[in-house]
Amino acid sequence: MKLAIPTHAGNVDDHFGHCEYYTIFTIGDNNEILKIETLKSPEGCGCKSNIAPILSSLGVTIMLAGNIGEGAINVLNLNGIKVIRGCSGDVNKVATDYLNNSLTDSGLTCHSHENCH
Numbered sequence: 001m002k003l004a005i006p007t008h009a010g011n012v013d014d015h016f017g018h019c020e021y022y023t024i025f026t027i028g029d030n031n032e033i034l035k036i037e038t039l040k041s042p043e044g045c046g047c048k049s050n051i052a053p054i055l056s057s058l059g060v061t062i063m064l065a066g067n068i069g070e071g072a073i074n075v076l077n078l079n080g081i082k083v084i085r086g087c088s089g090d091v092n093k094v095a096t097d098y099l100n101n102s103l104t105d106s107g108l109t110c111h112s113h114e115n116c117h
Helices: 051-057 070-078 090-097
Strands: 002-008 021-027 033-040 060-064 081-084
Touching: 002 090, 021 051, 021 090, 033 090, 051 060, 051 070, 051 081, 060 090
Parallel strands: 002 060, 060 081
Antiparallel strands: 002 021, 021 033
């Protein structure tokens, strides 16, 4: 399994589509982190960029995001990536919390760019 986190300076970026890069965690059979990589974010908003198919082609199936819009969620879902919203803080801790079943989806979705910064 692979999970991705939109990242800025080692923390979950508050706006998925404008993150600096994605931190990608490769997870082993026993829920241990086997590898951590980064992928530079493409230009443009998350729902309009080509990031979803790129992440999917790398094997990512989970996105741990902070603020994210419905358009981006739809594009990620169409590419086989489940989204958990409302994440914040250090990406390593967020990934570990997910693996320990300590994260829940906030259910909150951005409705405009101005409301999610």
